[in-house]
Amino acid sequence: MEYWQKDIETMSRKDLEKLQLERLKKTIELAGNSPFYSKVFKENGITADSIQSLDDLQKIPFTTKDDLRNNYPYGMAAIPIKDCVRIHSSSGTTGNPTVVLHSAKDLDQWANQVARCMYMVGIRDTDVFQNTSGYGMFTGGLGFQYGAEKLGCLTVPAAAGNTKRQIKFITDFGTTCLHIIPSYATRLAEVMYEIGLDPRRDTKLHTVCIGAEPHSEEQRRRIEQLLGVKAYNCFGMSEMNGPGVAFECTEQNGLHIWEDNVIVEIVDPVTLQPVKEGEVGEMVLTTINREAMPLFRYRTRDLTCFLPGDCPCGRTHRRLARFKGRSDDMIILKGVNLFPIQIEKILMQFKELGSNYLITIETVGNNDEMLIEVELSDLFTDDYSVLQRLAKDVTRQLKDELLLTPHLKLVAKGSLPVQEGKAVRVKDLRKLC
Amino acid sequence: MEYWQKDIETMSRKDLEKLQLERLKKTIELAGNSPFYSKVFKENGITADSIQSLDDLQKIPFTTKDDLRNNYPYGMAAIPIKDCVRIHSSSGTTGNPTVVLHSAKDLDQWANQVARCMYMVGIRDTDVFQNTSGYGMFTGGLGFQYGAEKLGCLTVPAAAGNTKRQIKFITDFGTTCLHIIPSYATRLAEVMYEIGLDPRRDTKLHTVCIGAEPHSEEQRRRIEQLLGVKAYNCFGMSEMNGPGVAFECTEQNGLHIWEDNVIVEIVDPVTLQPVKEGEVGEMVLTTINREAMPLFRYRTRDLTCFLPGDCPCGRTHRRLARFKGRSDDMIILKGVNLFPIQIEKILMQFKELGSNYLITIETVGNNDEMLIEVELSDLFTDDYSVLQRLAKDVTRQLKDELLLTPHLKLVAKGSLPVQEGKAVRVKDLRKLC
Ligand SMILES: [Zn+2]
Ligand SMILES: [Zn+2]
Numbered sequence A, B: 001m002e003y004w005q006k007d008i009e010t011m012s013r014k015d016l017e018k019l020q021l022e023r024l025k026k027t028i029e030l031a032g033n034s035p036f037y038s039k040v041f042k043e044n045g046i047t048a049d050s051i052q053s054l055d056d057l058q059k060i061p062f063t064t065k066d067d068l069r070n071n072y073p074y075g076m077a078a079i080p081i082k083d084c085v086r087i088h089s090s091s092g093t094t095g096n097p098t099v100v101l102h103s104a105k106d107l108d109q110w111a112n113q114v115a116r117c118m119y120m121v122g123i124r125d126t127d128v129f130q131n132t133s134g135y136g137m138f139t140g141g142l143g144f145q146y147g148a149e150k151l152g153c154l155t156v157p158a159a160a161g162n163t164k165r166q167i168k169f170i171t172d173f174g175t176t177c178l179h180i181i182p183s184y185a186t187r188l189a190e191v192m193y194e195i196g197l198d199p200r201r202d203t204k205l206h207t208v209c210i211g212a213e214p215h216s217e218e219q220r221r222r223i224e225q226l227l228g229v230k231a232y233n234c235f236g237m238s239e240m241n242g243p244g245v246a247f248e249c250t251e252q253n254g255l256h257i258w259e260d261n262v263i264v265e266i267v268d269p270v271t272l273q274p275v276k277e278g279e280v281g282e283m284v285l286t287t288i289n290r291e292a293m294p295l296f297r298y299r300t301r302d303l304t305c306f307l308p309g310d311c312p313c314g315r316t317h318r319r320l321a322r323f324k325g326r327s328d329d330m331i332i333l334k335g336v337n338l339f340p341i342q343i344e345k346i347l348m349q350f351k352e353l354g355s356n357y358l359i360t361i362e363t364v365g366n367n368d369e370m371l372i373e374v375e376l377s378d379l380f381t382d383d384y385s386v387l388q389r390l391a392k393d394v395t396r397q398l399k400d401e402l403l404l405t406p407h408l409k410l411v412a413k414g415s416l417p418v419q420e421g422k423a424v425r426v427k428d429l430r431k432l433c
Helices: A013-031 A035-044 A054-059 A065-070 A104-120 A139-151 A163-172 A182-194 A217-227 A340-347 A384-402 B013-031 B035-044 B054-059 B065-070 B104-120 B139-151 B163-172 B182-194 B217-227 B340-347 B384-402
Strands: A084-089 A099-103 A128-131 A154-156 A177-180 A207-211 A230-235 A246-248 A255-257 A262-267 A281-287 A298-304 A331-333 A336-338 A353-364 A367-376 A407-411 A426-428 B084-089 B099-103 B128-131 B154-156 B177-180 B207-211 B230-235 B246-248 B255-257 B262-267 B281-287 B298-304 B331-333 B336-338 B353-364 B367-376 B407-411 B426-428
Touching (some): A099 A104, A128 A139, A217 A340, A384 A407, B207 B217, B230 B255, B331 B353, B331 B367, B336 B340, B340 B367, B340 B384
Parallel strands (some): B128 B177, B353 B426
Antiparallel strands (some): A246 A255, A281 A298, A331 A336, A353 A367, B084 B099, B353 B367
């Protein structure tokens, strides 16, 4: 087994926890310089000395997205702005955006973390790595760029969109690895087949990192099959730098989260108490290896759980279950809580169905109804009775998963809107009252 | 006077030329590994030993853009592709695109060169630097990003477009410096004034680096006045990495070209012989500090001349005159050679005229005619006789400059198309025969 940083990746839990405590105390000292945390710490009597064990972390209050918004832009900085070299800002469609500040050391540490993830899934300095993320403020661009360069890949900073050009780069430059949004990965594959290119035969692609969008195991398998690659789930969030927070290893059995850089808690989103071992809850993260803008007990709003057991890869950093989506993504319909990814999981099991789908929720009379439109796959029949039978099968499985019965509409390939960026999967047209 | 690298920037000509010869010989040795140059060198009997003085450079044949195209993508690489960490590709609207490969050392050297340029115009690690370039393949994005981070600025990777968001970043983050296309700089200023923001009063902007588009001294002065900044002409080209090739110092008297990294020749574009001291010709560049993809005597197609005399700033690297545009930009009309920038120069002298203009060349009957449409500035009259007098004045000055008489049309502010990227200034609608 090969590792980017064997000593850290395979560190014993005892040593890892010792390192966490050390770094936590150091980070608390540093964060005392931030206008926001100096106040929080004073109000709660927090000092580095008051933290004697990792359990003492719970003395510190949670930090929320609203705290970031209310202290926009520089109120969370723990070092002078002069010593920061990068700012990333969320798009902030409502209210103040959130920003994250980075020192040169932070950027180097982030690049190293991304390199570690990429190395873990078998990417090496001999690979040609094409990044189809947007660049600029979107952290998937510069985050993977710096990480892949640190790893020593030949990087192709293709940026987002322009599918024909992406394909030209892949074939001309001999691209072997991609970073790509899952919905765009299926789209890219479809366009390749449309122009008579079989990516399994006509490209050197072998590994893709898929992220920035919740996706199901079934969609991953579809991407792997269409492109002839191994696809790895990568999780990032801008508040935690961006990509590289947690990443699957080649076992594809959950995402290792790098506990030398963050302390992970999983809490009940209502009671805010730790969930029981193995239960799903909201992930809460504390940065312990970041200087410009440390965050303590940050409520990520992402729902997941710890997976039990040791990973055969030898890494000791704990594994998280595939993310179902953010608590904000949850649809509440007729008193039932559900995630779009549950629907995707069912749809992707049918090879007769394509990869593009759209969920619309609307008020019909006094009822809220769910309409699921999904494209048929290329190769499929237009025999009406066959289609009817298929629709019935899919609907039954959806009902079993969701515990409610959606309206299903099978539509022709190419009839739903196509996105080159993050796919819009849900349209909620419900009247508010 | 402060320098980023005093020893190199103020090196005596003798030492600089000694350094050039050393680096040239080393680069020839290295380039022998490239499929393209190994052939060229063999055919012309070039070895490091055959180069005894800088004059011997002329033994090496010119390299052209077509050579780059014909050896796309990897035929110019002087090191194994595995040791390259970045590829930049031109958009390549016709034929093969061109690519430039970079090693990690090349990227570091490029970042250092950009940092040197930025430092030269007074930008420091205390500054907040917002980059309004496109990122990804366009070198103005990552090129300035790495340079500004190396210098230690707080970088705002805003990327191109979205003017409202650019303005929000400038005001919220206290941006002090911009990298911006000149036509977009005037556009940005106009939008600021439209929304009631006076950039001279309401922002901390003090320095902008303008490049990627030929522009006149008059446009620079206009940008300086509108934004309340010093504006510096920066010249880059993707074949020579990107931004940072040549840059004005605070004297604003021509662009220092970094002769520790390139050897500069200026040749007659027809005879390919060196022009006489001070004459305008095509700039030809040899990279002497790049390992992944050295280029010898690369014909840039950019027209300029050396400026005489020492620069009061103390830097010994020679200064080039403002670029008139590429030889491809030259308009030949009725036997007269002219550049769009000559027209801009005249228009910008009239405060009654805005910053947006469009040149259309079309065949009317048997004649080719030039139409110049230019927007009136905000503050101006709609008194017909005043407008008529203005049109007459402008036309006369254009005639003096161009030696032909264009049709001039003064149009209302906001009536010409607006671009957030490079401005399209010339539409050539002539029938080819
Ligand atoms: Zn593992
Ligand atoms: Zn100077």
